[in-house]
Amino acid sequence: MDLQPPQTPPVRQTSALGSGETSGEIQGKVPSGRRRGRGSVSNHSGRFETQKRNEADDGWESLGRLEPFVTSVQEERAKSIISNNTSPDIGFDQSINPYRGCEHGCVYCYARPTHAFLGLSAGLDFETRLFAKVNAPELLEKELAKPGYGVKTIALGTNTDPYQPIERRYRIMRRLLEILERANHPVGIVTKSALVLRDKDILSAMAKRGLVKVALSVTTLDRKLARAMEPRASTPEKRLEALEELSSAGIPTAVMVAPIIPALNDPEIETILTRAHAAGACEAGYVMLRLPLEIADLLQEWLLEHEPDRAKRVMSLMRSMRGGKDYDSGWGERMRGQGPYAWQIGRRFELATKRLGLNAKNFDLRVDLFEPPVLPGQQMSLL
Numbered sequence: 001m002d003l004q005p006p007q008t009p010p011v012r013q014t015s016a017l018g019s020g021e022t023s024g025e026i027q028g029k030v031p032s033g034r035r036r037g038r039g040s041v042s043n044h045s046g047r048f049e050t051q052k053r054n055e056a057d058d059g060w061e062s063l064g065r066l067e068p069f070v071t072s073v074q075e076e077r078a079k080s081i082i083s084n085n086t087s088p089d090i091g092f093d094q095s096i097n098p099y100r101g102c103e104h105g106c107v108y109c110y111a112r113p114t115h116a117f118l119g120l121s122a123g124l125d126f127e128t129r130l131f132a133k134v135n136a137p138e139l140l141e142k143e144l145a146k147p148g149y150g151v152k153t154i155a156l157g158t159n160t161d162p163y164q165p166i167e168r169r170y171r172i173m174r175r176l177l178e179i180l181e182r183a184n185h186p187v188g189i190v191t192k193s194a195l196v197l198r199d200k201d202i203l204s205a206m207a208k209r210g211l212v213k214v215a216l217s218v219t220t221l222d223r224k225l226a227r228a229m230e231p232r233a234s235t236p237e238k239r240l241e242a243l244e245e246l247s248s249a250g251i252p253t254a255v256m257v258a259p260i261i262p263a264l265n266d267p268e269i270e271t272i273l274t275r276a277h278a279a280g281a282c283e284a285g286y287v288m289l290r291l292p293l294e295i296a297d298l299l300q301e302w303l304l305e306h307e308p309d310r311a312k313r314v315m316s317l318m319r320s321m322r323g324g325k326d327y328d329s330g331w332g333e334r335m336r337g338q339g340p341y342a343w344q345i346g347r348r349f350e351l352a353t354k355r356l357g358l359n360a361k362n363f364d365l366r367v368d369l370f371e372p373p374v375l376p377g378q379q380m381s382l383l
Helices: 112-118 124-128 136-145 172-182 194-207 223-229 236-248 266-278 295-306 311-320 340-356
Strands: 002-004 052-054 072-076 094-096 129-133 154-156 187-191 212-217 253-260 283-288
Touching (some): 136 172, 154 172, 194 236, 236 253
Parallel strands (some): 072 129, 253 283
């Protein structure tokens, strides 16, 4: 291990992808054998750490003896489970995230920087060192039962995917849905996983009462690109099949073309929307790629390894939509970008959805059916 002083700034790849330089060397790159099936190329120390640790070959092939990254899960007991949102450009007021970190490994995931608050890396740590909020269902019942609780749609899948692979073992998402279904509470779900079909029975029952919508995020239809960019998520075809099966079961569905990465997947916008509409999706949305904090470095490293010929083009277009910067966090603009290229993406999406009849009807979820859970020892309502 090579220890650098705290003042050393995190490595950025702007020299490789900026103007005037062509070097494609990735500093701190983890050997491919140790990260097989993962999205990130590196595992730089978190931004709050007082020391920066980088692996370096000592000449004795010591890096070759390091173990591959494997998924580990730490069970934790959260203090609260419903998060409230006040951001004006996000379409939900309440959300639940049953897991921290996400094994899907999507290299572009905007949730990656949150791992720094745990003293971990936004890189490989984010997709291998996971946390399961095992008491989430119990907390949800208590929070829904509080006097004066205001019913608003709860969004699931807004940060990390609730149907990531470890959900098969922990089943936290299913237990949350069971509580929400009993309480007649509206819920919106976003996922990249066909595992959502496991809970079709609950979702169908909720859909009959106007209590649920499910969105599948489809970033690309190119299986090779999807494998490199979001390695442990369901394949694009599996997601479209899930859309079709959910729609056939009477569950309102949507497709999220997210994120749109210029010069990489933006040529597929119309095709993705057409395929999703054919599968039964009624609504559609999109989000322009966001590169907050460590994500800019991680994406550029990924581009240098997987798409070196398009790396500079991608980043040049990204900066053209962000006022010359990698990222602009301004309300509204962070989701859509600005400038001619962003405008073009927006018009293409608008014309395609209009042609297909997507978003012609908005499925508002019902809030008037809510019945607070009755906790042990609590008196039931007489009305």
